[in-house]
Amino acid sequence: MPHGPDAKQKLREICRIAARVFYAKSYDGASMQDIAEAVGLTKAGLYHHVGSKDRLLFEIMNYGMDILDETVLAPIAGIADPREKLCRTIIGHIDLIVRARDQEITVILHENRSLSGPMRKKINARKRGYIDYLEELIHRIQEQSGKPELIKPRIAAFALLGMINWLYQWYTPEGPVKQEELGQAWAEFFFRGVLGTS
Amino acid sequence: MPHGPDAKQKLREICRIAARVFYAKSYDGASMQDIAEAVGLTKAGLYHHVGSKDRLLFEIMNYGMDILDETVLAPIAGIADPREKLCRTIIGHIDLIVRARDQEITVILHENRSLSGPMRKKINARKRGYIDYLEELIHRIQEQSGKPELIKPRIAAFALLGMINWLYQWYTPEGPVKQEELGQAWAEFFFRGVLGTS
Numbered sequence: 001m002p003h004g005p006d007a008k009q010k011l012r013e014i015c016r017i018a019a020r021v022f023y024a025k026s027y028d029g030a031s032m033q034d035i036a037e038a039v040g041l042t043k044a045g046l047y048h049h050v051g052s053k054d055r056l057l058f059e060i061m062n063y064g065m066d067i068l069d070e071t072v073l074a075p076i077a078g079i080a081d082p083r084e085k086l087c088r089t090i091i092g093h094i095d096l097i098v099r100a101r102d103q104e105i106t107v108i109l110h111e112n113r114s115l116s117g118p119m120r121k122k123i124n125a126r127k128r129g130y131i132d133y134l135e136e137l138i139h140r141i142q143e144q145s146g147k148p149e150l151i152k153p154r155i156a157a158f159a160l161l162g163m164i165n166w167l168y169q170w171y172t173p174e175g176p177v178k179q180e181e182l183g184q185a186w187a188e189f190f191f192r193g194v195l196g197t198s
Numbered sequence: 199m200p201h202g203p204d205a206k207q208k209l210r211e212i213c214r215i216a217a218r219v220f221y222a223k224s225y226d227g228a229s230m231q232d233i234a235e236a237v238g239l240t241k242a243g244l245y246h247h248v249g250s251k252d253r254l255l256f257e258i259m260n261y262g263m264d265i266l267d268e269t270v271l272a273p274i275a276g277i278a279d280p281r282e283k284l285c286r287t288i289i290g291h292i293d294l295i296v297r298a299r300d301q302e303i304t305v306i307l308h309e310n311r312s313l314s315g316p317m318r319k320k321i322n323a324r325k326r327g328y329i330d331y332l333e334e335l336i337h338r339i340q341e342q343s344g345k346p347e348l349i350k351p352r353i354a355a356f357a358l359l360g361m362i363n364w365l366y367q368w369y370t371p372e373g374p375v376k377q378e379e380l381g382q383a384w385a386e387f388f389f390r391g392v393l394g395t396s
Contacts, residue, residue, distance in 0.1 A: 026312075029226030110367060114224075151387050155375060158368055159361045159384060166360030169308060177353060184325035187358060189349050 002049065014039050014049055015063045016105065018056055023104035027057060027114045057108070058119040064109035064128045066190055068093070073133070082140035089137070090160065090190065091183040097167045098179055107168050107194070131157055137195060145195050156194050163190075200247065212237050212247055213261045213305065216254055222304035225255060225312045255306070256317040262307035263324045265300055266291070271331070280338035281389070287335070288358065288388065289381040295365045296377055305366050329355055336392060343393050353393050361388075 002010070018035045025034065032053055036046040050056040070090035079085040097106055115123060134157035142149050163186060173179060200208070216233045223232065230251055235245040248254040270290035277283040295304055313321060332355035338345050362383060371377055 026224050026226040028224040092271060150390070151383050153376075155347060155380065155383050156387065158364075162361040162364030162367075163357045164360070165367075166356075166364050169360075169363075171358055177350075182353065185349050185353050189354065189391040192348070192386040192394050196390050196395060 001058060011059060012063060015060045019060050019104040019108050022108055048076055054115060054119065057115055058123065060105055061109050061123045064105045067105065068096060068130065072096055077125065082137045082144060086137040086141060087187045090187045091152060093164050093185045094167065094179065097164055098171055103168060110165060130190065134160060150196050151194060209247060209257060210261055217258050217302040217306050218384055220306055225309065241395045247382065252313060252317065255313055258303060259307050259321045262303045265303065266294060266328065270294055280335045280342060284335040284339060288385045290349045291362050292365065292381045293378065296369055296371060301366060308363060332358060339392065345393065348394050349392060358388055
């Protein structure tokens with residue numbers, strides 16, 4: 001597989017288009033020929049860029065985690081207050097799930113039954129890293145409150161992830177709930193659930 | 199398609215086995231031949247019972263909603279207190295998702311991109327019925343509290359659904375969190391989130 005900044009951009013472009021094809025036809029239902037046609041490459045050209053079909057799925061998932069890191073977490077890395085940081089994380093993560101541009105990628109990120117071996121392990125490790133990050137923030141918010149722990153931070157972190165990752169099943173920006181209202185309402189709901197106060 | 203109680207039992211048996219095959223191979227990746235073999239029928243025999251592949255998917259999803267109605271909602275239909283009723287709903291729904299027996303069915307229930315037309319409409323209407331049920335209970339709990347509404351009942355209902363339906367992505371009964379602890383912790387977390395008090 002090619003390397004360098006141009007190769008990375010090309011790979012990301014392939015990932016975005018391939019994610020749409022997998023989303024429409026399912027991973028098993030889409031052939032490498034389908035994807036090559038959508039990308040505008042020959043099948044041989046596609047294999048040159050991505051190595052194999054499962055490698056392509058791995059690259060899409062990796063790209064999904066990159067987007068989370070680059071667009072949600074990196075911009076708020078310098079925030080010290082855990083509550084402010086978690087609030088910004090919640091709103092940023094919701095934005096990532098509901099904005100149309102990358103939706104297929106974030107959905108496919110969780111269809112990881114099709115991945116196996118070291119590639120599956122690597123993706124799961126990146127996901128666990130995010131869970132650890134949420135857990136740590138929740139723990140610090142609880143400490144900061146000075147009150148007894150009302151819920152284990154890890155169980156609360158998984159509740160939050162479920163709320164947000166499930167959005168693709170029901171939320172449409174054209175519907176009655178505006179994204180800003182949703183982000184604010186859920187952040188406040190979550191903090192009440194963790195701390196027991198508004 | 200055959201009718202009567204025996205035919206219904208047979209259809210449910212086919213649904214349970216077919217759900218496992220779809221879960222393992224994906225809806226597009228599994229052929230009717232694969233499913234006939236797993237069920238122990240000829241392909242013609244399978245078509246006799248289920249009509250078509252998308253009809254089979256519809257029947258699995260319908261069965262998934264039947265299980266929710268029969269095992270979670272019907273037993274608590276007589277409970278009048280909305281908080282008690284919602285608490286039992288949360289714990290029952292969690293049980294439905296995490297118990298191994300029907301897990302494939304409840305997962306497939308949400309892979310409804312493969313369904314179209316009237317069958318998709320029917321399943322979506324049943325899902326909406328459950329959301330309406332949750333929304334109504336949350337609304338009554340808020341009224342009962344006598345306090346101002348802190349979150350719209352429908353937004354809270356979708357948060358709850360996401361928490362619970364996402365469980366299949368991470369929860370294993372063999373892990374450190376016992377199901378009873380999880381159900382209790384999440385029910386309390388949810389009520390705090392809705393009402394702002396423990």
